[in-house]
Amino acid sequence: MSKVITxxxxxYSKWYNDIVVEADMADHSAVRGCMVIKPHGYAIWxxxxxxxxxxxxxxxxxxxxxxxxxxxxxxxxxEKNAEGFAKECAVVTHYRLKTDxxxxxxxxxxxxxxxxxxxxxxxxxxxxxxxxxxxxxxxYRDLPLLINQxxxxxxxxxxxxxxxxxxxxxxxxxxTAHATKEEAVEESKKMLEVYADFVENWMAMPVIKGCKTPNxxxxxxxxxxxxxxxxxxxxxxxxxxxxxxGQNFAKAFDVKFANKEGKLDYVWATSWGxxxxxxxxxxxxxxxxxxxxxxxxxxxxxxxxxxIHKTEEGLAKINEFAFSLKAKLESKNISVKYDNRDxxxxxxxxxxxxxxxxxxxxxxxxxxxxxxxxEIARRxxxxxxxxxxxxxxxHVEKLLRDIQTNLFNKAKERMTNMTHxxxxxxxxxxxxxxxxGFILAHWDGTPETEEKIKNETKATIRCIxxxxxxxxxxxxxxxxxxxxxxxxxxxY
Amino acid sequence: MSKVITxxxxxYSKWYNDIVVEADMADHSAVRGCMVIKPHGYAIWxxxxxxxxxxxxxxxxxxxxxxxxxxxxxxxxxEKNAEGFAKECAVVTHYRLKTDxxxxxxxxxxxxxxxxxxxxxxxxxxxxxxxxxxxxxxxYRDLPLLINQxxxxxxxxxxxxxxxxxxxxxxxxxxTAHATKEEAVEESKKMLEVYADFVENWMAMPVIKGCKTPNxxxxxxxxxxxxxxxxxxxxxxxxxxxxxxGQNFAKAFDVKFANKEGKLDYVWATSWGxxxxxxxxxxxxxxxxxxxxxxxxxxxxxxxxxxIHKTEEGLAKINEFAFSLKAKLESKNISVKYDNRDxxxxxxxxxxxxxxxxxxxxxxxxxxxxxxxxEIARRxxxxxxxxxxxxxxxHVEKLLRDIQTNLFNKAKERMTNMTHxxxxxxxxxxxxxxxxGFILAHWDGTPETEEKIKNETKATIRCIxxxxxxxxxxxxxxxxxxxxxxxxxxxY
Numbered sequence: 001m002s003k004v005i006t007x008x009x010x011x012y013s014k015w016y017n018d019i020v021v022e023a024d025m026a027d028h029s030a031v032r033g034c035m036v037i038k039p040h041g042y043a044i045w046x047x048x049x050x051x052x053x054x055x056x057x058x059x060x061x062x063x064x065x066x067x068x069x070x071x072x073x074x075x076x077x078x079e080k081n082a083e084g085f086a087k088e089c090a091v092v093t094h095y096r097l098k099t100d101x102x103x104x105x106x107x108x109x110x111x112x113x114x115x116x117x118x119x120x121x122x123x124x125x126x127x128x129x130x131x132x133x134x135x136x137x138x139x140y141r142d143l144p145l146l147i148n149q150x151x152x153x154x155x156x157x158x159x160x161x162x163x164x165x166x167x168x169x170x171x172x173x174x175x176t177a178h179a180t181k182e183e184a185v186e187e188s189k190k191m192l193e194v195y196a197d198f199v200e201n202w203m204a205m206p207v208i209k210g211c212k213t214p215n216x217x218x219x220x221x222x223x224x225x226x227x228x229x230x231x232x233x234x235x236x237x238x239x240x241x242x243x244x245x246g247q248n249f250a251k252a253f254d255v256k257f258a259n260k261e262g263k264l265d266y267v268w269a270t271s272w273g274x275x276x277x278x279x280x281x282x283x284x285x286x287x288x289x290x291x292x293x294x295x296x297x298x299x300x301x302x303x304x305x306x307x308i309h310k311t312e313e314g315l316a317k318i319n320e321f322a323f324s325l326k327a328k329l330e331s332k333n334i335s336v337k338y339d340n341r342d343x344x345x346x347x348x349x350x351x352x353x354x355x356x357x358x359x360x361x362x363x364x365x366x367x368x369x370x371x372x373x374x375e376i377a378r379r380x381x382x383x384x385x386x387x388x389x390x391x392x393x394x395h396v397e398k399l400l401r402d403i404q405t406n407l408f409n410k411a412k413e414r415m416t417n418m419t420h421x422x423x424x425x426x427x428x429x430x431x432x433x434x435x436x437g438f439i440l441a442h443w444d445g446t447p448e449t450e451e452k453i454k455n456e457t458k459a460t461i462r463c464i465x466x467x468x469x470x471x472x473x474x475x476x477x478x479x480x481x482x483x484x485x486x487x488x489x490x491x492y
Numbered sequence: 493m494s495k496v497i498t499x500x501x502x503x504y505s506k507w508y509n510d511i512v513v514e515a516d517m518a519d520h521s522a523v524r525g526c527m528v529i530k531p532h533g534y535a536i537w538x539x540x541x542x543x544x545x546x547x548x549x550x551x552x553x554x555x556x557x558x559x560x561x562x563x564x565x566x567x568x569x570x571e572k573n574a575e576g577f578a579k580e581c582a583v584v585t586h587y588r589l590k591t592d593x594x595x596x597x598x599x600x601x602x603x604x605x606x607x608x609x610x611x612x613x614x615x616x617x618x619x620x621x622x623x624x625x626x627x628x629x630x631x632y633r634d635l636p637l638l639i640n641q642x643x644x645x646x647x648x649x650x651x652x653x654x655x656x657x658x659x660x661x662x663x664x665x666x667x668t669a670h671a672t673k674e675e676a677v678e679e680s681k682k683m684l685e686v687y688a689d690f691v692e693n694w695m696a697m698p699v700i701k702g703c704k705t706p707n708x709x710x711x712x713x714x715x716x717x718x719x720x721x722x723x724x725x726x727x728x729x730x731x732x733x734x735x736x737x738g739q740n741f742a743k744a745f746d747v748k749f750a751n752k753e754g755k756l757d758y759v760w761a762t763s764w765g766x767x768x769x770x771x772x773x774x775x776x777x778x779x780x781x782x783x784x785x786x787x788x789x790x791x792x793x794x795x796x797x798x799x800i801h802k803t804e805e806g807l808a809k810i811n812e813f814a815f816s817l818k819a820k821l822e823s824k825n826i827s828v829k830y831d832n833r834d835x836x837x838x839x840x841x842x843x844x845x846x847x848x849x850x851x852x853x854x855x856x857x858x859x860x861x862x863x864x865x866x867e868i869a870r871r872x873x874x875x876x877x878x879x880x881x882x883x884x885x886x887h888v889e890k891l892l893r894d895i896q897t898n899l900f901n902k903a904k905e906r907m908t909n910m911t912h913x914x915x916x917x918x919x920x921x922x923x924x925x926x927x928x929g930f931i932l933a934h935w936d937g938t939p940e941t942e943e944k945i946k947n948e949t950k951a952t953i954r955c956i957x958x959x960x961x962x963x964x965x966x967x968x969x970x971x972x973x974x975x976x977x978x979x980x981x982x983x984y
Contacts, residue, residue: 030566030623031611034559039639042556064534067526068613068644068660069582072589074522076599086589090561091601092613093585095648097564097578107568109583109610118601119523121560121584121613131522141835147531152560152644156587168560343633 004355007289012233019283020162023292023356026279033160033167037276040356041163043300045170045279049150051202051298052172052274055194061146061174066128068152069119074127078252081126084219088156090121090167121154126220126271129175130249137177137267139258144187145177153275163280164237164492171275177267179259181246184268185223188244191272192225195240203278204295204407205229205285206415207239208438208487210463215447218271222246228462228487230415231284234436236462236489239281242272280492286380286407292357293380295407296400301337303329303396304358308346308365315340318364321389325362328393334400354379359403360396380406421485425476428488432459438489442482444475453477453488462487496847499781504725511775512654515784515848518771525652525659529768532848535792537662537771541642543694543790544664544766547686553638553666558620560644561611566619570744573618576711580648582613582659613646618712618763621667622741629669629759631750636679637669645767655772656729656984663767669759671751673738676760677715680736683764684717687732695770696787696899697721697777698907699731700930700979702955707939710763714738720954720979722907723776726928728954728981731773734764772984778872778899784849785871787899788892793829795821795888796850800838800857807832810856813881817854820885826892846871851895852888872898913977917968920980924951930981934974936967945969945980954979 004022006014020026025041037045053063069092076082096113100106122128129147136142150172160166174191178184192209199205207227217224221243229239250256250266257267286293296302305322309315319340326336337358339349346363353361361377368374374392377384380403387395418437422428431439443449443461454460464486473482496514498506512518517533529537545555561584568574588605592598614620621639628634646660666683670676684701691697699719709716713735721731742748742758749759778785788794797814801807811832818828829850831841838855845853855867866884869876872895879887910929914920923931935941935953946952956978965974 027624027627029559030563030620031559031561034561036559036624037557039554039556043554046555062531062535063538064531065529065537065662067521067523067528068646069523069526071522072599075589076597079597082589082599086591086599089587089589090584090611091586091589092582093601094583095581097567097574097581097583097612099578105568105571107564107574107578109585119582120589128522132519132528135519154560170557 026162035166047298056148061148064147070128072118075120078220081220085123090154092119123155130253134255140179143179148174169276173273176270188242188270192242196227202297206412210465213461218243226463236491237281240274245269291355294357296359296404303336303360304353305338305362306349314366440485441476442473443486444478444480449477459488462489518654527658539790548640553640556639562620564610567612570712573712577615582646584611615647622745626747632671635671640666661768665765668762680734680762684734688719694789698904702957705953710735718955728983729773732766737761783847786849788851788896795828795852796845797830797854798841806858932977933968934965935978936970936972941969951980
């Protein structure tokens with residue numbers, strides 16, 4: 001077991017932080033709340049980004065890029081949205097520094113370079129994008145606009161954690177414009193399905209799809225769809241949201257279009273996003289006390305080959321075999337690293353690749369060559385097998401599929417086991433404290449009850465699941481009648 | 493000829509702006525000096541980005557991501573660098589807005605949310621990156637660090653032009669750390685070669701590789717290598733730079749490493765970058781009065797097929813042929829769009845694809861089908877040919893290669909014709925005003941002379957070309973002895 005990682009059982013939060021830092025995923029920076037995404041972490045993010053980007057393009061979207069800054073007058077135009085983000089935004093007020101006359105070599109803000117209007121560093125881009133769409137949309141022929149942007153955004157969070165909550169983060173934000181309400185609602189649901197597909201089939205994280213309560217909606221949305229995942233410690237994590245924005249932004253920015261009959265109407269909108277927060281979810285879903293575990297589909301290196309030699313002559317033979325195997329696996333689109341660094345011992349390499357989450361490790365020794373076998377270890381189960389050389393390629397291909405499936409199934413089983421139906425507030429609190437996980441309970445549908453439960457237990461309504469079965473019951477808090485259970489949890 | 497584009501001869505600057513806007517490349521935004529990169533422009537940038545990213549990875553680099561903000565105390569640590577960027581940087585001073593008590597619904601900066609230390613929006617990331625590297629580098633085993641970042645940066649330019657000079661722009665910045673001076677110098681030269689390869693072989697823009705004079709170096713560099721291209725109007729454009737930073741940043745941020753002998757030394761550094769400015773260069777290199785011209789290797793759509801039909805029955809037959817041709821071309825990795833929008837006439841589509849720069853256009857009419865031919869037009873020469881259907885695939889493949897080569901050769905010939913050797917200051921000024929272009933002239937090597945020539949003529953020394961032939965001569969300005977000609981031009 002890794003000595004650098006605090007065990008989960010001992011301190012889950014420290015375990016998480018240790019993995020992020022020790023597996024070279026990210027690090028704290030000199031800037032309050034901002035992280036450095038290190039090469040290994042960024043390589044995983046790139047895989048996620050490329051996969052999502054293709055999914056967006058396959059569903060008809062194109063990429064564009066909008067300004068980092070939002071003038072204050074635009075920022076405040078959609079009031080709910082502005083109110084939602086005003087308390088946590090970075091504000092640019094000046095555009096120049098000058099030498100400090102009292103302190104040569106030091107700089108101060110030049111008071112003469114004050115901006116006439118402050119600029120907000122985007123916490124989300126609806127305002128600047130809808131102000132732009134105004135110039136792009138005149139008639140139904142200009143619709144739908146199906147645009148996505150990959151960008152950095154800033155939200156001045158007071159308590160930050162690597163990947164999960166940082167002042168600056170990377171994300172994509174889709175912003176679409178439609179001629180009808182139906183089409184916009186359909187788009188927001190479609191993108192929720194795209195997110196669920198990605199999170200379940202690439203990240204191997206099962207999710208519950210649902211709708212947020214009005215309290216938990218995105219500021220400025222008429223409806224927020226969400227996918228909710230469950231971490232190993234029983235806390236929920238919102239993995240992606242898709243918003244039906246109604247005509248709120250069109251009205252705030254006066255974006256009208258002439259329909260086929262020539263009548264002017266406000267445009268209907270959606271927005272949807274996922275962020276580097278997903279990296280945190282990935283880590284917390286699959287990793288263990290030995291380090292990171294990465295689903296093969298997102299692993300920058302899927303297979304590592306480690307030579308174990310006693311003589312230079314032996315190494316030469318292993319090299320020959322290893323390079324040939326690497327080439328064969330790569331021809332099947334498997335990413336392979338041959339770790340032949342000569343200054344490090346095999347045991348050190350094993351631990352390092354375990355820590356960094358490489359799904360499959362192949363060890364080749366001189367005796368193996370003689371026997372015509374290799375040792376293959378899988379990261380998810382930490383198990384090893386001796387495999388005949390002729391079977392290696394087929395075995396590795398199968399193994400990568402198996403690991404991907406196994407990680408999903410394990411997480412799915414955990415989610416099922418950690419989803420509890422409760423019938424009373426006492427039971428609710430007991431489950432929250434003792435079992436944790438998702439709780440399905442009756443709620444009277446009022447924001448007041450939701451707020452009280454949240455204040456008393458820190459549990460929030462994660463969502464009203466899609467296609468939720470109707471079922472008469474009694475609100476666990478107020479005792480008032482309820483027609484369906486909703487999904488509660490404490491959440492990241 | 494397009495009616496929406498101002499002819500080059502009439503107003504080159506307006507021609508450029510018309511193309512950017514009308515070909516849907518980019519647009520001005522509500523934020524002073526910041527642009528919106530529109531989907532067509534962004535799709536070209538994505539191709540450039542993917543190509544460069546692969547080239548960086550093939551030369552051993554990995555990606556990472558560093559914070560958007562730089563605390564003022566770090567920003568000022570490397571004095572020359574700080575001085576170079578202090579006059580044009582966006583400064584974040586506050587982290588919250590609040591409701592304006594005098595003006596409900598409006599927001600004001602909350603004076604109580606003033607940052608203790610101001611944050612600079614990165615104009616370049618040496619400071620934050622070298623402050624981070626300090627924690628990553630202890631010994632020679634940690635070197636070299638070969639890291640690249642794709643990011644947005646902000647420089648508060650007073651006069652902005654779409655793509656060429658904007659307050660915010662997208663770029664990549666490589667930041668490498670090395671154990672020896674030799675290795676760092678080699679890295680900076682290697683990346684210059686990578687840039688030259690990309691610009692010449694993908695963007696079809698010939699360049700002159702060279703070294704900047706001390707006056708024109710990046711602030712904080714010991715040497716700046718550059719590739720300089722020549723636009724159609726005879727002005728130069730710096731297309732990419734690669735800096736040997738010596739130990740300047742290592743010293744400013746106290747980054748030392750233990751070498752193999754255990755002795756501590758400061759780390760050697762390079763940085764190198766290209767930006768969305770290249771989009772401006774691409775446009776100005778190849779486009780004409782009909783619109784954008786894109787080299788096939790960077791065209792998001794390489795081939796467009798346009799149906800020309802009189803009857804629905806005819807269209808059905810054309811559809812069948814077109815979809816089959818599209819699939820065949822796509823199987824050869826050619827990107828194809830079948831433009832079967834039914835509300836637009838073929839002539840409109842032709843003009844639109846010409847304006848947007850699609851390299852090859854295939855028109856298919858009912859008569860063509862009967863004759864077994866199609867009409868193929870190439871964007872660069874605006875010429876058309878009737879091609880037998882059986883030859884189409886081979887013809888298109890050849891055509892895409894030919895267009896790529898032709899664009900490069902045309903630009904190369906222009907550069908050759910527009911590079912002038914002059915022997916006197918009179919001749920220098922005459923060539924600058926009448927012929928424009930690059931000027932090779934003797935210079936006495938002093939910053940004073942360089943400065944005077946710049947002030948009097950607006951021409952700068954673009955570079956001292958690599959492998960510059962030595963040749964005794966007389967400085968055109970001072971009459972003092974000179975050992976080589978250097979490359980002058982007026983520049984973007």
